[in-house]
Amino acid sequence: MARAATTTDVFNAVAEPRRREIIALLANGREWAVGDVVVRMQMAQPAVSKHLSVLHKVGVVTRIKRGQHRMYRLEAAKLKPIHDWAKAFEHYWNNQIDRIKERAEQKAMERIARENTKAHAQDESK
Amino acid sequence: MARAATTTDVFNAVAEPRRREIIALLANGREWAVGDVVVRMQMAQPAVSKHLSVLHKVGVVTRIKRGQHRMYRLEAAKLKPIHDWAKAFEHYWNNQIDRIKERAEQKAMERIARENTKAHAQDESK
DNA sequence: GACATATATTCTTATATGGGAATATAAACT
DNA sequence: AGTTTATATTCCCATATAAGAATATATGTC
Numbered sequence: 001m002a003r004a005a006t007t008t009d010v011f012n013a014v015a016e017p018r019r020r021e022i023i024a025l026l027a028n029g030r031e032w033a034v035g036d037v038v039v040r041m042q043m044a045q046p047a048v049s050k051h052l053s054v055l056h057k058v059g060v061v062t063r064i065k066r067g068q069h070r071m072y073r074l075e076a077a078k079l080k081p082i083h084d085w086a087k088a089f090e091h092y093w094n095n096q097i098d099r100i101k102e103r104a105e106q107k108a109m110e111r112i113a114r115e116n117t118k119a120h121a122q123d124e125s126k
Numbered sequence: 127m128a129r130a131a132t133t134t135d136v137f138n139a140v141a142e143p144r145r146r147e148i149i150a151l152l153a154n155g156r157e158w159a160v161g162d163v164v165v166r167m168q169m170a171q172p173a174v175s176k177h178l179s180v181l182h183k184v185g186v187v188t189r190i191k192r193g194q195h196r197m198y199r200l201e202a203a204k205l206k207p208i209h210d211w212a213k214a215f216e217h218y219w220n221n222q223i224d225r226i227k228e229r230a231e232q233k234a235m236e237r238i239a240r241e242n243t244k245a246h247a248q249d250e251s252k
Numbered sequence: 253g254a255c256a257t258a259t260a261t262t263c264t265t266a267t268a269t270g271g272g273a274a275t276a277t278a279a280a281c282t
Numbered sequence: 283a284g285t286t287t288a289t290a291t292t293c294c295c296a297t298a299t300a301a302g303a304a305t306a307t308a309t310g311t312c
Binding site: 002 | 267274279
């Protein structure tokens, strides 16, 4: 009865569109103060605080105090379960050709990666 | 106010754990009668019907009548938006080495795919 | 047509949740 | 200490939703 709480199930936490917007905002990797999110989202401060609180409880954001501000940062790895889940269905929308390409690249990858990893490591900083 | 309905937002539809279970069940690609799902999920028939109805409304399953049965089939492509969304965060949990490999395979893919597509098409039926 | 089987729908109830308003808390500044 | 700024929390309300029970709607069988 009743689905898993938004504060415990990442799928449910992310099912709220405004929280996905907040996540998109934080996706630039920087720290965001609540007030910054309020401005960018045109949303009331308590609402933002509550959404961030939900995201914090599921671990999707981390929080640190900086002066009178609480800085939030995206902890994107917590979204991996969703990716893993969805990825399991990838082959349903990829067509046969794409699958062949994946097989081919898979085999090539192992060989090429070994050569490239050391040689071009510094070229891939971005 | 209030998030998008479960019947209109795939993210919300899938935020219910039992619906994810049903999806997992249907993921074998076969048609499932409601009764089969009821047995496998140990769940009341009306509950299953309702969940399937939600999934049907968001298009995640298709339904066809077969005699007195309604056969449900997974329409996994409707889950692609979730995959696309989550995939955007993939690089957060992949390490630098993995990213280099992806770049390498990406480049190799385009070349190799052209050679393999026609040559081995019949070997990749599964 | 009567009955059985399969599934959907309706109704009720309990609960979660999101927003708004108001208030509380905390830090910074004077 | 008093005031301002930043954020969290509480309270209230409206709504969505999930489950269960009962019932309705096919469809198949005799």
